[in-house]
Amino acid sequence: MRDKNKKQMKTKLFTLALIYLLQWQYLRAQSEPPKFESLKLNSSPAFVMLGTEPDNIQRPSTPTQFVAGMNNAMVDGKLQPNVAFEFSPYYLANPKKDSKQFNPSYYLLDKQNLIKTMKRTFSVSMGTSSTDKQVFGNLKPGTGIGLGLNFLLLDGKPSPQLKKWNDAYIKQAFYDKFAAMARVYAGKDFDISMIMNQAFYTLENEILPAEEFNTLSQKELKNFIETVRKTVLYDLKAAGIEKDKDATVKFLDNLATDALKVESIELALLNKQSNPLSKQGFMIEFSAGQAHVFEDNNFNELSLAKSAFWLTPSYRWDVSTENSQSISLLDLMAVIRFTSNNSEAGVDLGNYLDAGTKMAFTQNKWTGSLEFVYRHASETPSNVNKNHTYRLISGIDYKISDLLTFKFNFGTGFDGNTSTYTDPKKIFAIGGLNFGLMGLKLK
Amino acid sequence: MATVSPIHLNSQAVQFVYEISAEHRESLLSLSIEIILTQEGWAYRANSQVFLNAKDLLPAGKPLPNKLELGTGESLSDQSLLIRTKVSRIKTQSGASNEVPMVKYIIRIGTVTEELSSFEKESGKENPSVFNTTLLFKQL
Numbered sequence: 280m281r282d283k284n285k286k287q288m289k290t291k292l293f294t295l296a297l298i299y300l301l302q303w304q305y306l307r308a309q310s311e312p313p314k315f316e317s318l319k320l321n322s323s324p325a326f327v328m329l330g331t332e333p334d335n336i337q338r339p340s341t342p343t344q345f346v347a348g349m350n351n352a353m354v355d356g357k358l359q360p361n362v363a364f365e366f367s368p369y370y371l372a373n374p375k376k377d378s379k380q381f382n383p384s385y386y387l388l389d390k391q392n393l394i395k396t397m398k399r400t401f402s403v404s405m406g407t408s409s410t411d412k413q414v415f416g417n418l419k420p421g422t423g424i425g426l427g428l429n430f431l432l433l434d435g436k437p438s439p440q441l442k443k444w445n446d447a448y449i450k451q452a453f454y455d456k457f458a459a460m461a462r463v464y465a466g467k468d469f470d471i472s473m474i475m476n477q478a479f480y481t482l483e484n485e486i487l488p489a490e491e492f493n494t495l496s497q498k499e500l501k502n503f504i505e506t507v508r509k510t511v512l513y514d515l516k517a518a519g520i521e522k523d524k525d526a527t528v529k530f531l532d533n534l535a536t537d538a539l540k541v542e543s544i545e546l547a548l549l550n551k552q553s554n555p556l557s558k559q560g561f562m563i564e565f566s567a568g569q570a571h572v573f574e575d576n577n578f579n580e581l582s583l584a585k586s587a588f589w590l591t592p593s594y595r596w597d598v599s600t601e602n603s604q605s606i607s608l609l610d611l612m613a614v615i616r617f618t619s620n621n622s623e624a625g626v627d628l629g630n631y632l633d634a635g636t637k638m639a640f641t642q643n644k645w646t647g648s649l650e651f652v653y654r655h656a657s658e659t660p661s662n663v664n665k666n667h668t669y670r671l672i673s674g675i676d677y678k679i680s681d682l683l684t685f686k687f688n689f690g691t692g693f694d695g696n697t698s699t700y701t702d703p704k705k706i707f708a709i710g711g712l713n714f715g716l717m718g719l720k721l722k
Numbered sequence: 723m724a725t726v727s728p729i730h731l732n733s734q735a736v737q738f739v740y741e742i743s744a745e746h747r748e749s750l751l752s753l754s755i756e757i758i759l760t761q762e763g764w765a766y767r768a769n770s771q772v773f774l775n776a777k778d779l780l781p782a783g784k785p786l787p788n789k790l791e792l793g794t795g796e797s798l799s800d801q802s803l804l805i806r807t808k809v810s811r812i813k814t815q816s817g818a819s820n821e822v823p824m825v826k827y828i829i830r831i832g833t834v835t836e837e838l839s840s841f842e843k844e845s846g847k848e849n850p851s852v853f854n855t856t857l858l859f860k861q862l
Contacts, residue, residue: 379758381765381812448810452769455806456782463776463804481782489783532734539808539850546810546849554816 323365324427324568325404328587330414331425333363333406342371352407357576358422364405369398383492386556387434388441390491400431410572415584417625419574423584427568435558437494438597444549445494447542450503453482454538458531461524469524471515479504552599553643559595559608566591584626589616589633608641614652622658629658629666644678650690728855729827729843735854737802740831740839742795742861749833751798752789757809758826763818766809766825773804789832799861805829810850822849829855 326333339345345366352362383389387399404427410420457478464474487493487500495503511534512521520526549555567588574580593612614635620627635652652670659666672690679685728738742751759766772780772787780787786807792798809825828842845851 379760379765381767381810381814386814444812448767448769451808452782455769455771455808459771459773459804459806460778463773463778465776485782489781539852542810542850543848546812550811550813550822550849551820552813555813557816 323402323404323406324429324566324587325365325406325425326363326427327425327566328427328568328570328585329406329408329423329425331361331363331406331408333361336363336365338365339371341374345371358407358424358573358578360407360409360422362405362407365402367399367402369401387558388437388492388556390493393432396434397430397432400434401428402430403428404568414570415572416620416627418572418582418584419580421572421574421576421580423570423572425568425570427566429564429566432563432565433561435562435595436560438549438552438555438557438559440545440549440552441555442494444542444545445492446499447538447545449486449490449493449495451535451538451542452486453478453507454531454535456481456486458528458535461531462528464524469522469527471521471527472512475508475511479508557597557608559597562593562595564591564593565589582624583621584624585618585620587616587618589614608639610637610639610641612637612639627656628660629656631656646674646676648672648674648676650674727841727843728857729829729841730854731843731845732848732852733854735804735856737856737858740803740857740859742798742859744862746795746833746838747861749795751792751795751838752832752834753792753803753805754788754790754830754832755786755805755807756828756830757786757807758828759811759823761819761823763813763815764811764823765814766811768807768809770805770807774798775801789834795859795861798859801859803855803857803859805853805855805857807853808850809845809853822847825851827851827853831857 323336337344337348339348348364352359352364387396389395404425406425408423408425410418410423415423457475460478460481461471461474482504483500487495511531515521515527515530518526518530520530565588567586569586570584572582572584574582591612591614593610595611596609597607598609599607614633614637616631616633616635618631618633620630622628632655633652635650637648637650639646639648650670650672653667654669655667657666670690670692672688672692674686674688676687677685726738728735728740730736753772755770757766757768768786770780770786772778772790774792779790779792792803793801807827809827811822811825813820824847825845826842827845828840830837830840832838841855843853845853
C-alpha cells in the first residue's frame with residue numbers, strides 16, 4: 280500500500296513539474312520564442328539564414344509553376360514575408376518524360392560521377408521573413424530575404440536488396456538471350472560452345488554497357504561467366520544433349536525460368552520495403568546562403584545581413600528487418616558552419632563558427648532525434664563572459680498526414696546572437712502542429 | 723483491334739499465323755510494343771527480345787521497339803517473328819501501395835502511315851511477367 284502511494288505521489292509530482300515547465304515555456308514563448316530552427320542541421324540554406332522553418336515550401340517542378348510562384352511572392356509591388364521556394368534547376372529543365380518507365384538516372388542510381396551528382400542534386404532555396412533583432416541585429420525593420428544553394432558531393436549507395444534484385448535482373452536477361460540465340464540458331468552443326476561465347480560477348484559488350492544501372496562488379500561478372508561456362512557445358516555433356524538443338528533449347532529455357540524465379544523472389548523482397556530506391560551510407564552535402572534585408576520594406580535599401588557556408592556529412596543505415604513492411608532508418612549527421620555577420624551594419628559584433636551533430640531514428644511516421652550544436656563567436660560584447668555557447672535538443676516528430684506533422688522539442692538552447700548570448704541552461708519544451716502543403720520533393 | 727491475341731503470358735508462345743493482305747505486298751511493315759502501367763508510385767522495367775528467324779532485330783539495352791522495321795509484306799512471308807518481353811514492376815515512391823500493379827502489354831503491326839493490327843494482354847500479379855509471341859507471316 281505504501282509503495283503504491285509513493286508511486287502515485289511521484290506520478291503527480293512529475294505531472295505537475297511537466298505542466299509547470301510547459302506553462303513557463305509557453306509564457307516565455309509569448310514574449311520571446313526561441314529560434315532553435317536557425318541551426319537545424321538539415322534545413323534548406325535560405326531558411327537557415329533567416330532562422331525560420333516555413334510550413335509551406337513551394338517546390339515548382341515546371342518553369343511555369345516557378346514563374347507563377349515568383350509572381351505570387353509580390354503583392355502590390357511589395358515582397359511578401361513567409362514565402363518559401365526550393366527548386367532543382369536540373370529537374371526543372373529535364374522533367375520526367377515517361378514517369379512509369381523505371382529510369383535509374385532519375386533516382387541517381389546510374390554510374391557514380393561527381394559532376395553528375397552535383398548537377399542533379401543542385402538545389403536553390405529562397406525565402407522571406409519579417410525581420411527581428413535576434414537574427415538581423417540593428418538593421419532597420421523590414422523584410423528579410425534568404426538565398427541558398429546546396430548540392431551533394433557524395434550521395435550514398437543503393438540498398439543491398441536493390442543490388443540483389445538488379446544482379447538477378449541482369450543474369451536473367453543473359454539467360455533469356457542465351458536461350459533465344461540457341462533457339463534461332465540456323466547453322467548446320469549445332470555448336471553450343473560457340474553460341475555460349477556469343478552470348479557472353481553480348482552480355483559484356485551490349486547488355487552491360489547499355490545498362491545505366493549495373494551493380495555487378497568486374498569480379499562478380501567474371502565469376503558468373505566462369506560458373507555458367509563450367510556448369511552448362513558439364514550438364515549438357517552429362518546428359519548427352521550438347522549436339523541436340525531442341526533438347527539444349529529446352530535445357531536453357533529451364534535455366535532462364537530458374538533465373539526468373541530468383542529475380543521474382545528478390546523483387547518481391549525489394550518491393551516489401553517502404554522506399555526501395557532510397558539511398559543509404561555515407562553522404563556529404565555542401566551548402567551556402569546569404570540573408571539580406573529590405574530595410575523599411577524599401578527596394579532601394581537592400582542591406583547584406585550575413586553569409587554562411589557549411590558542410591554536412593551524414594551516414595544513413597537502413598535498419599529495417601528483412602521482410603519487414605515498415606521502414607526504419609538511423610541517421611547520423613554532423614555540421615561545420617562558418618557565418619560571417621555584417622558587423623558594420625550592426626547585425627552582430629562577431630562571426631560564428633558552429634559545429635554540431637545530430638542523431639535521428641525514423642520508424643515509419645515517427646522520428647526521434649537528438650541534436651547538439653556548439654557555437655564559437657569571434658567577438659562578443661564586453662558584458663558577455665564567454666565566446667562559446669551550446670544547444671542540446673531532443674525532438675519527436677509524428678507525421679499525422681501529408682499536411683499535418685506534430686513536433687515536440689525539449690532541451691537547452693541559446694538565442695544565437697552575441698548581444699543576447701545566454702548561458703544555455705534554460706530548459707524549454709515546445710510542441711506544436713505544422714500544417715503545410717507538401718509539394719513534390721525534387722531529387 | 724484483333725479479337726484473338728497471339729500473346730501468351732508466362733508460357734511458351736503458340737505459333738500464330740499473321741496474314742498480310744495483298745495491298746501491303748510492297749509496304750514496309752513495322753513493330754511497336756507499348757506497356758501501360760497506371761498505378762501511382764510504381765514503375766516498370768522491360769527487357770525485350772525480337773528475332774526474325776535467326777536475325778536479332780533488337781540489340782540488348784535498346785528501348786522498347788517503336789516502329790521497328792521488319793521488312794516488306796512480300797519479304798516477310800513464311801518468316802517467323804519471335805517476341806519475348808519481360809516486365810518487372812518496382813515501387814518507386816515511399817508510401818505507395820504494396821500490391822503489385824498489373825500492366826497492359828500491346829503489340830502493334832503497321833506501315834509508315836497506318837496501324838494494321840494490335841494485340842494486347844493484361845498481366846496478372848506475378849512479378850516479373852513474361853509475354854511471349856510467335857507470329858508466322860503469310861502474304862495473301
